[in-house]
Amino acid sequence: MAFLDLNDVRKSFMQATAVEMFNLKVERGEFVSFLGPSGCGKTTTLRMIAGFETPTSGQIMIDNTDITFKPPNQRPVGMVFQSYALFPNMKVADNIGFGLKIAKKSKDEIASRVEEMLALIHMREFAHRYPYQLSGGQQQRVALARALAVQPQVLLLDEPLSALDAKIRVQLRQEIRAIQRKLGITTIYVTHDQEEALSLSDRIVVMSAGRIEQIGTPFEIYNFPQTPFVASFVGTLNALEAEVRDASTGRIAVDGQEIMMAQPLSGAVTGQKITVALRPESISLNGDASGANHLQGQVEAITFLGSIVRIQVRLERHLFFFDSFNNPHLSLPQIGQMVTVRFPHEACLWLSAPQSEPAGD
Amino acid sequence: MCVVPAIVLVFGMLRIYSRPPLALTESDTGTDFLLIAGYVTLSLPYMYRAVDTGLRAMDVRTLTEAAQSLGAGWPTILLRVIIPNLRVALLSGAFLTFTTVIGEFTFATFLARPAFGPYMGLLGQTRAYEPAALAIISLILTWASVGLIQVVGRGAPRQGQLAGAR
Numbered sequence: 208m209a210f211l212d213l214n215d216v217r218k219s220f221m222q223a224t225a226v227e228m229f230n231l232k233v234e235r236g237e238f239v240s241f242l243g244p245s246g247c248g249k250t251t252t253l254r255m256i257a258g259f260e261t262p263t264s265g266q267i268m269i270d271n272t273d274i275t276f277k278p279p280n281q282r283p284v285g286m287v288f289q290s291y292a293l294f295p296n297m298k299v300a301d302n303i304g305f306g307l308k309i310a311k312k313s314k315d316e317i318a319s320r321v322e323e324m325l326a327l328i329h330m331r332e333f334a335h336r337y338p339y340q341l342s343g344g345q346q347q348r349v350a351l352a353r354a355l356a357v358q359p360q361v362l363l364l365d366e367p368l369s370a371l372d373a374k375i376r377v378q379l380r381q382e383i384r385a386i387q388r389k390l391g392i393t394t395i396y397v398t399h400d401q402e403e404a405l406s407l408s409d410r411i412v413v414m415s416a417g418r419i420e421q422i423g424t425p426f427e428i429y430n431f432p433q434t435p436f437v438a439s440f441v442g443t444l445n446a447l448e449a450e451v452r453d454a455s456t457g458r459i460a461v462d463g464q465e466i467m468m469a470q471p472l473s474g475a476v477t478g479q480k481i482t483v484a485l486r487p488e489s490i491s492l493n494g495d496a497s498g499a500n501h502l503q504g505q506v507e508a509i510t511f512l513g514s515i516v517r518i519q520v521r522l523e524r525h526l527f528f529f530d531s532f533n534n535p536h537l538s539l540p541q542i543g544q545m546v547t548v549r550f551p552h553e554a555c556l557w558l559s560a561p562q563s564e565p566a567g568d
Numbered sequence: 569m570c571v572v573p574a575i576v577l578v579f580g581m582l583r584i585y586s587r588p589p590l591a592l593t594e595s596d597t598g599t600d601f602l603l604i605a606g607y608v609t610l611s612l613p614y615m616y617r618a619v620d621t622g623l624r625a626m627d628v629r630t631l632t633e634a635a636q637s638l639g640a641g642w643p644t645i646l647l648r649v650i651i652p653n654l655r656v657a658l659l660s661g662a663f664l665t666f667t668t669v670i671g672e673f674t675f676a677t678f679l680a681r682p683a684f685g686p687y688m689g690l691l692g693q694t695r696a697y698e699p700a701a702l703a704i705i706s707l708i709l710t711w712a713s714v715g716l717i718q719v720v721g722r723g724a725p726r727q728g729q730l731a732g733a734r
Contacts, residue, residue, distance in 0.1 A: 259633055279636040290627055292634035296652040305648075306638035350634075357638060 210235040210393055211256070211361055216265035218251055225251045227417045229265070236391040238384070240404035243414035244440070249397045250365055252414075256395060257363050258282050269360055285354030289366040291346040293338040299349050300325070300334040306357035324352040327386060344375040351383065355390065362387070362394045368403065380407055401441050405429060413437045435558035438484050445485040445527035446558060451475045457552075459483065462523035466500040469552040482558040487517070489554035490529035492546060501549045506540045520548060574674035577606060582678065599679050606675040611665035618664060622657025659720050663713040670709060 209232030216229040226248040233239050241249035254260040258279030267275045293302050303324050307317045325331045328348040368376040387394050404411050405425040413420040421433045432438035449459040454475040457468035504520040515530045540546050585592040592598030635645045676683035692699040
């Protein structure tokens with residue numbers, strides 16, 4: 208039996224359905240992210256686990272106890288909010304000790320536990336500051352300590368890093384993961400940032416329009432997306448329209464240039480228009496030529512992004528881009544130059560539903 | 569300022585409460601009660617504004633949820649989270665009420681209560697120099713309450729967040 212178990216959970220507001228048929232089993236100590244665009248139901252699901260929303264139907268269990276209809280203050284969960292939600296009238300130490308005070312712990316016990324939590328977040332010297340005297344990152348660390356102080360069985364984080372600037376975000380997410388590993392606490396992390404989800408999670412639940420699209424490890428989600436949505440939402444990719452030449456061997460044509468898919472296109476017929484995805488990092492200018500796919504096109508733009516260089520190539524009708532790692536000896540093509548790019552067969556993913564435009568950010 | 573003038577309110581009150589079944593004006597306590605009721609009506613908008621501003625300045629919903637997830641019930645949330653954070657708003661509302669009520673004349677005169685307003689009026693009609701002193705005292709009182717709001721407000725934690733959401 209899983210530690211946290213969501214069973215056929217459904218939530219609808221009036222006519223609109225926010226979450227549909229949500230089934231998830233989370234093991235003890237696991238770090239699971241809910242990833243999806245805004246309005247996909249990820250926060251609603253998290254709030255149902257926290258008890259701020261009641262499921263329309265379905266069941267939520269923690270450690271074999273049904274908590275579906277328990278009020279939030281009787282659930283063994285800790286919550287961290289996007290807006291920190293520290294109590295402005297209390298000092299850092301009192302914020303962290305709030306839950307313990309409610310639980311009627313002794314003064315000494317509270318003091319030692321608060322001390323312990325402050326050490327965990329490396330903020331010992333800030334115990335007597337008010338929240339407004341702290342930076343955003345510090346406030347969120349205090350909020351994390353406050354949620355962990357009561358030793359919840361499940362930690363819920365609702366886009367905890369969205370309000371912070373990029374550098375702090377990366378730093379704090381590593382810290383969150385380190386603390387989570389140290390305490391071995393079961394964690395649900397809601398985010399719309401794929402990089403966060405990919406770098407933090409044991410498993411990712413990709414959601415769209417209230418439904419689970421795919422559940423898997425970051426590796427599986429990124430490399431083997433099961434739906435077109437997952438393929439386009441996670442990572443950046445090129446979506447190219449292609450024509451099936453031979454479904455049984457996986458031979459297709461993009462703007463008249465033939466390429467091979469790694470697998471036969473079962474269910475497709477010759478002449479059918481399909482959409483294939485190409486990850487920009489799997490394409491290279493001078494890769495191994497033997498047996499690999501190649502496409503010829505004209506360089507249209509070159510964007511320098513620091514660690515990588517993104518090159519846009521135009522085929523007859525299609526435009527696609529690929530990434531090249533930056534190094535000082537990199538010889539870049541000229542704009543307008545004709546180039547041949549190569550990529551392995553496995554780099555082509557068949558997106559069953561046609562996509563109107565290349566997605567990504 | 570006030571949609572229904574105080575004079576209209578007080579006449580309405582006198583008409584209704586000076587006869588059975590609710591003859592409140594018969595006794596001092598009853599009249600005091602009417603005076604309080606009138607003052608509540610007068611100062612409600614000020615108090616409402618102050619509390620409303622206070623509530624808007626803090627994220628009540630998220631703070632409540634944070635407290636709930638830490639195990640707090642409704643009484644605790646109100647007493648330890650919401651009201652402490654409304655302290656400045658409540659106090660400024662109270663002082664605003666005080667300053668409006670202390671100078672109030674109409675209700676107190678018509679209900680014949682010995683309040684500050686009628687007292688000033690009475691002195692003004694019967695004495696030569698004392699009214700000036702009284703006017704200065706009332707001015708000082710008003711300024712003192714405004715000053716007190718500032719002093720009390722300074723000690724309280726600043727509202728809102730330095731960096732971040734909302």
